[in-house]
Amino acid sequence: MNKTLEEHIIQENLTPEQLAKISKHYKSKNVSELPEWFKKKTVPREHAGILLYTIIWQEMENGETLGEVWNDTVEPSKLDYHIKGLKAQTNYSICVEVMYYSFTTLRSEYLEIETNRNFSLIPPGDHKDNCHCDKMGTVNDDPDHPGCRTHFFGSMSLKLCQCQEGYSGMYCHICRPGYYRLGPNMPCNKCPCDIKKSNGYCHFREGYLFCDTCNEGYGGNLCQTxxxxxxxxxxxxxxxxxxxxxxxxxCQDITGECIGCRHNTAGFNCNRCAHGYVNIRKTGHLTSCVHADTAQQMQEKNKPSVGSGAIAGICVTVIVVIGLIIGVVIYKRYWRYPTARPFWTVELKDDHEGICFSSVPEDELVAITAREEEEERKRGKSGSQPYTKLRENI
Incomplete structure (x- = not known):
């Protein structure tokens, strides 16, 4: 946004919320420089929306204004506004100023009013005119004080306004939430907002009635679409x-037939692949419809030559076979070459100063050899390693 335009906006002393609102409006309309219609009485229709209202009031005495001028800003969606802090039984001068998105302002004529008595709990008979109810919004069942009902608080009593359905406020002069009126001195009507489609409340905005919030699935100013x-x-x-x-x-607004199916789908509910396309995903939504030729190429490309399970089986088989071969070799070698028997000994002499060598006696060596040969014949095995005599000429 142009600096000159920013300076003009800042000079209006808007609240942060109002600044954000006007900035968003200009940005959505692609307004970046100070336009020719800025603060003019004739502006483009798209910039004729109301930005805010300003309520201005000042105390009066004998037809002359006096004291401080008070003001307050009001959002355009609010139909009613209640000025607070007014003095009882005092004359005031009040007007309303409207500011548009073009920062053009229009001000109403000043209205002179007098406030009511600032009453509270009053002893019976002290005041007979202490109930000032709106005739349209109150229940008129008291002939002496139309719209009033007496409420007792111990020994004290007070006449209060009894509101009809759809009205509220101290004087039954405003519409209850869920009701609206077309203008001042007009009756309050129930909002035409279905609670199944909206929150049931409504408001006026720039001359049109809107439901406050539409429920999911609904739109339009009255949530009717x-x-x-x-x-x-x-x-x-x-x-x-x-x-x-x-x-x-x-989808079609009455039949529900889907319109403009994407992802190569077709059908009343976009629930199948279009002609010439196939679904490569077996589950889930149809978002994987590809051309038949492409699907065939993908299947051939991804088809494995040997399954991973087959490879694992081959590896296990090879390991088992190698283990069996090693076991057989060890078994045969053990029986063909039994553990050799000692045929000579080495002993330490008694004086611990020398070593004595002695060989196995001849008769004992012969007996051992004969026994082993006999055992070999029984097992049907031959070629065992016989013992040899120790050479004595070492």
Whole structure:
């Protein structure tokens, strides 16, 4: 936004919320420099919206204003405003000023009014005119004081306004939440906002009636239309979400037929692949529809030559076979070459100063050899390693 335009806006002494509101408006309209219609009485229609109201009031005496001038800003969505802090039984001069998005301002004529008595709990018979009720908003069942009802507080009593349905306030002069009026001195009417479609409250904005908040699935100023992604089945008063499997955001507003299916899908609910396309995902939404030729290429490319399970089986088999071969070799070697028997000994002499060598006696060596040969023959095994005599000429 141009600095000159920023300076003009800052000079208006707006609140941060109002500054953000006007900045958002100018940004949405692509206004970056000070326009020719700024603060002019004739402006483009798109900039004729109301930015805020300003209520101005000042105390009066004998037809002359005196004292401090008071003011307060009001959002354009508010239809009623209550000035606080006024003195009882005092004359005031009040006017309303409106500011548009173009910063053009218009001011109403000044209205001179007198406030009511500032009454509280009053003894019976002290005042007979202590109830000033709005005739349109009160229940008129007291002939002496229309709209008033006496309320007792111990020995004290007070006449208070009894409001009709749809009215509230001390004098039953404003509409209750959920009601609206077309203008001053007009009756309060119930908001035409279905609680199944909205929060049930409404307000005026720039001459049009709006429901405060629409529920999910509804739109329009009175939440009377279906929002994007919803439709109203024939004969139904309420909206239903479109069943398009996430492949489009729009459907026909009565039948619910999906419009503009994406991701190569088709059908009433975008629930199948379009002609010439196949779904490569077996579960979930149809978001994987690809051309048939592409799907075939993908399958051939991803087809494994040997499964991972087959590779694992081959590896295990090889390990088992190698283990068996090693076991057989060790077994045969053990029986073919038994552990050799000692045929000579080495002993330490008694004086611990020498070593004595002695060989196995001849008869004992022969007996051992004969026994082992006999055992070999019984097992059907031959070629065992015989003992040899120790050479004595070492």
């Amino acid at each position: 279906c929002a994007k992604g919803y439709y109203r089945p024939g004969g139904s008063a309420y909206c239903t979400r479109c069943n398009c499997h996430g492949n489009t955001d729009f």
